[in-house]
Amino acid sequence: MVITFYGEGCFKLQSGDFVILTDPIDSKAGLTPPRFKADIILKTLSPLPLTNQLISQPTSQLIYGPGEYNIKDINITGFLLAKESSEKFFKTIYLLEMEGIKLCLLGHLSEIPEPTILEHLEKIDILFIPAGGPAFLSQKLSVKVIKQLEPKIIIPCFFKIPSLKRPADKIEVFLEEFNGLKTKQTETQEKLVVKKKDVADIKKTEIVVLKP
Numbered sequence: 001m002v003i004t005f006y007g008e009g010c011f012k013l014q015s016g017d018f019v020i021l022t023d024p025i026d027s028k029a030g031l032t033p034p035r036f037k038a039d040i041i042l043k044t045l046s047p048l049p050l051t052n053q054l055i056s057q058p059t060s061q062l063i064y065g066p067g068e069y070n071i072k073d074i075n076i077t078g079f080l081l082a083k084e085s086s087e088k089f090f091k092t093i094y095l096l097e098m099e100g101i102k103l104c105l106l107g108h109l110s111e112i113p114e115p116t117i118l119e120h121l122e123k124i125d126i127l128f129i130p131a132g133g134p135a136f137l138s139q140k141l142s143v144k145v146i147k148q149l150e151p152k153i154i155i156p157c158f159f160k161i162p163s164l165k166r167p168a169d170k171i172e173v174f175l176e177e178f179n180g181l182k183t184k185q186t187e188t189q190e191k192l193v194v195k196k197k198d199v200a201d202i203k204k205t206e207i208v209v210l211k212p
Contacts, residue, residue, distance in 0.1 A: 001013065001014065001015050001098055001099050001101060001193070001194055001195070002014045002191055002192070002193050003126075003155065003191060003192040003193075003194070003210065004190075004191045004210070005155075005157070005191075005210035005211065005212050006025060006031070006032075006033075006034045006212050007025060007029070007031040007161050007164065007212040008023060008025055008029060008031065008157065008158055008164070009022060009023035009044060009105075009107055009108065009128070009130075009157050009158055010022060010023050010024060010025045010031075010033075010034065011023075011128065011155075011157070012034065012036070012038075013096075013098065013103070015074075015098050015099055018039050018072055018074070019036065019037065019038045019039050019040075020038060020039065020040045020041075020042060020074075020096070020098075021034070021036075021038035021040070021041045021042070021060070022041075022042045022043075022044070022105060022107075022128075023042070023043060023044055023045070023107065023108075024041060024043075028165070029164060029165055029166065030163045030164050030165035031161075031163055031164060031212075032163075037060075038060050039060060039061060039071070039072070040060060040061045040062075040063060040071060040074075040076075041060045041061070041062050041063070042063050042064075042076070042094055042105065043062070043063070043064040043092070044091060044092050044093070044094065044105060044106075044107020044108050045089055045090075045091055045092075045107060045108045046064040046065060046089060046090055046091075046092070047088065047089050048087060048088055048089055048090065063076060063078065063094075064092070065078055065080065065090065065092055066078040066079055066080040066092055074096065074097065074098050075095075075096070075097040076094060076095070076096050076097075077094065077095045077120070078092045078093070078094050079092065079093045079094075079095075079113075079117045079120065080092055081093060081109065081111075081113065081117075082114075083111065083114065084108075084109070084110060084111060091107060091108050091109070092107065093105065093106055093107060093109065093113065093117060093121075094107070095120065095121065095124075099195070099196055100196040101125045101126065101194065101195075101196055101199055102123060102124050102125045102126070103124070103125065103126045103127075103128070104121055104124045104126070104127050104128065104149070104151070105128045106127070106128060106129050106130065106137070106145070107128075107130075108130070108136055108158075109129075109130055109136060109137050109145075110130075110134070110135060110136050110137055111137070111141070112137075112141055112144060112145055112148075113145075118148060118149075121149055122149075124149055124150075124151040124152075125151065125152050125153060125199045126151060126152070126153045126154075126155060126194070126199075127146065127149060127151035127153070127154050127155070128155050128157055129142050129145065129146065129154060129155070129156060129157070130142065130156075130157060130158040131156030131157060131158060131159040131169075131171060131174035132158045132159035132160055132168030132169045132170075132171075132173075132174070133168065133169040133173065133174075136158050139169070139173055139174050139176075139177040140177060142174065142177065143177045143178065146205070150205070151205060152199055152202040152205060152206065153192075153194070153199070153202065153205070153206050153207075153208055154205060154206070154207045154208070155192070155208050155209075155210060156171060156174055156207070156209060159171045159174060161212050171209055175207070175209075178207065188208075188209045188210075188211065189208065189209075189210060189211070190210070190211055191210065192208050192210060
């Protein structure tokens, strides 16, 4: 599996020729949207009414809410964040299983998930978590969530990068919160290439910061 970061919550998850795009970037954010064909588009924040959903890739399978999905042997489960949703939008957390690796996308999370959701988020291999502070999960709350879930790999997102228009903290603020945690030395890389056997060999939580 190859994981590439484009800023905010936008990732490319690739398994062979199969591609998942998460939270496509709006050009209004100041960032350049990626240009590639995706088999699945996952959205953790969905505006209401749903008729306003705009898809630039009509051939893609759009997943934008709670439920269980199985596409090309990839299992996806969405959990509604009811407390964080409103009449204008709703938020979703996703669990994915690709190549035997369990991934969790916390998306636009701004509060610690309810216990009824947390109980489903067990034995996570790779956790995608907001790292730029409000309006999403604060760095302190991020640490609490990570301690509860104990993932093997942490991939931060929604932090400050060049050209991003909205206010957000730099990744260093997030990393500072981990001084008290026993984690492997932070890695910064262009993309993450990972296999099931690699994950199985991880003994301590690793933080992987991807360059957009």
